[in-house]
Amino acid sequence: MNREEASTRALLARHARDRFHDECGVFGVHGHSEASNITYLGLYALQHRGQESAGIVSTDGHAHYVHRGMGLVADVFNEKILSRLPGRHAVGHVRYSTSGESQIRNAQPFYATTDGGSVAIAHNGNLVNARSIRRELEGRGAIFSTTADSEVIVQLLARSREKTLVERLIDALSRVKGAFSLVMLTDDSMVAARDPNGFRPLSLGRLDGAWVAASETCALDLIGASFERDLEPGEVAVVRRGRVRTLRPFKRSVRETFCVFEYIYFARPDSNLNRNNVYGFRKELGRLLAREHPVNADLVVPVLASGDPAALGYAEESGIPYEQAIIRNHFVRRTFIEPAQSIRHFGVKVKHNAVRGLLQGKRVVLVDDSIVRGTTLIKIVSMLRQTGAREVHLRISAPPTIGPCHYGIDTPTRAELIAHEHTVDEIRELMGADSLGYLSLEGLRRTTGPLKQGFCDACFSDEYPVPFETNEASPQLSLFRDIESDED
Numbered sequence: 445m446n447r448e449e450a451s452t453r454a455l456l457a458r459h460a461r462d463r464f465h466d467e468c469g470v471f472g473v474h475g476h477s478e479a480s481n482i483t484y485l486g487l488y489a490l491q492h493r494g495q496e497s498a499g500i501v502s503t504d505g506h507a508h509y510v511h512r513g514m515g516l517v518a519d520v521f522n523e524k525i526l527s528r529l530p531g532r533h534a535v536g537h538v539r540y541s542t543s544g545e546s547q548i549r550n551a552q553p554f555y556a557t558t559d560g561g562s563v564a565i566a567h568n569g570n571l572v573n574a575r576s577i578r579r580e581l582e583g584r585g586a587i588f589s590t591t592a593d594s595e596v597i598v599q600l601l602a603r604s605r606e607k608t609l610v611e612r613l614i615d616a617l618s619r620v621k622g623a624f625s626l627v628m629l630t631d632d633s634m635v636a637a638r639d640p641n642g643f644r645p646l647s648l649g650r651l652d653g654a655w656v657a658a659s660e661t662c663a664l665d666l667i668g669a670s671f672e673r674d675l676e677p678g679e680v681a682v683v684r685r686g687r688v689r690t691l692r693p694f695k696r697s698v699r700e701t702f703c704v705f706e707y708i709y710f711a712r713p714d715s716n717l718n719r720n721n722v723y724g725f726r727k728e729l730g731r732l733l734a735r736e737h738p739v740n741a742d743l744v745v746p747v748l749a750s751g752d753p754a755a756l757g758y759a760e761e762s763g764i765p766y767e768q769a770i771i772r773n774h775f776v777r778r779t780f781i782e783p784a785q786s787i788r789h790f791g792v793k794v795k796h797n798a799v800r801g802l803l804q805g806k807r808v809v810l811v812d813d814s815i816v817r818g819t820t821l822i823k824i825v826s827m828l829r830q831t832g833a834r835e836v837h838l839r840i841s842a843p844p845t846i847g848p849c850h851y852g853i854d855t856p857t858r859a860e861l862i863a864h865e866h867t868v869d870e871i872r873e874l875m876g877a878d879s880l881g882y883l884s885l886e887g888l889r890r891t892t893g894p895l896k897q898g899f900c901d902a903c904f905s906d907e908y909p910v911p912f913e914t915n916e917a918s919p920q921l922s923l924f925r926d927i928e929s930d931e932d
């Protein structure tokens with residue numbers, strides 16, 4: 445390889461890492477005297493969807509009040525800050541992004557004052573044509589202040605020739621492709637919208653006469669709101685003066701492709717997705733896993749917490765006793781949350797510890813929901829061996845992860861996915877396990893069959909329902925580094 449090729453490759457690799465999508469949770473409340481306090485609680489329940497930044501924008505109809513910060517919801521907000529976010533309407537956002545984009549300027553909600561009024565937008569999902577729209581707008585003089593794909597929605601809205609802010613939002617959303625579940629706040633209304641494929645969840649609830657929108661129903665539970673319904677794919681719901689008006693402005697022909705990984709890993713098990721309980725679904729996957737990959741063993745052990753319902757299902761179906769033989773330190777953040785590789789390894793080490801007395805001389809079935817890079821399980825298997833386990837049989841309640849997500853789940857590049865690079869037997873060998881069984885794609889599809897929903901399982905099948913732009917097309921991002929929030 446000559447120098448020019450090498451530098452092009454390095455550039456492409458950097459762009460590949462510079463993905464500007466993120467995992468998020470959104471929340472909104474319209475018509476409640478404690479709007480920002482309730483939004484704070486809603487975000488608290490959605491914390492698992494994003495731990496890097498949090499933000500709330502509220503309005504009293506005269507002005508919008510903003511607070512955003514890096515860190516967990518509890519770190520970013522306190523009573524004093526919430527008291528300075530007045531008004532009966534609010535939207536909030538929690539976010540986790542990939543390395544290099546961990547900056548306060550990318551924290552949402554985004555807000556802007558347009559000639560049609562002020563808006564704040566909290567967006568979950570990844571827009572697959574954001575790069576080309578951004579390039580086009582920049583070519584016409586637009587100045588972007590973030591590196592997040594969601595900003596193109598705000599920019600398109602600000603430039604739209606439509607009259608009302610709702611029409612402008614619809615105009616903007618008609619131009620973007622990919623995944624959006626979003627909540628927008630104007631002076632007097634809240635708008636909740638889902639893309640026509642319905643990649644990400646978004647539910648509506650009611651609380652003391654107010655309307656609430658939340659990424660997951662667990663947030664409605666926490667604030668004591670009643671579940672009203674899920675927003676349908678392609679639906680735009682406009683809440684104003686206590687009423688909801690439903691619009692369906694997008695093409696109807698699109699097939700629903702809800703993210704199956706929300707069911708497998710991402711959503712909280714106490715949430716219902718499309719009225720289906722996530723916990724029950726995961727347990728069912730565990731049962732099927734036991735039928736697909738039986739083994740003679742003494743114990744079924746979950747990798748807490750993600751593998752727990754599937755481990756219970758496996759244990760019930762196989763009749764092998766379930767034991768929580770790996771204890772998790774609850775105060776360590778999720779493995780993926782630390783942007784730097786070195787910290788992630790550290791996280792794995794401090795996160796789990798084995799219960800020695802339970803494992804000595806035992807044949808163990810170790811159940812987890814997925815293997816991405818493989819770093820977590822390699823360490824856990826070796827820990828089990830060191831603790832005296834005689835055999836370790838790995839069981840994964842999802843098919844091998846072979847493709848990155850382009851619709852809003854943070855996954856590393858294809859080359860970093862262990863199942864893209866290796867066969868199942870090679871992975872078993874690398875993990876140091878006695879056997880390894882993944883749930884089959886057919887089995888997963890059979891389990892989702894009765895859920896009355898269409899699914900995207902691109903990370904397992906490599907069948908992407910919406911074409912995405914390649915990284916080569918990406919503009920150079922992050923020209924300015926925010927030294928206040930940069931950690932390195």
Ligand code: AMP
Pocket residue numbers: 709747750751778779780781812813814815816817818819820821853854855
């Ligand atoms: P790895 O060590 O890279 O194989 O990570 C796999 C573990 O991370 C699995 O046990 C999952 O519970 C969890 N996981 C999978 N996908 C994600 C994601 N997108 N964000 C955070 N954690 C994830």
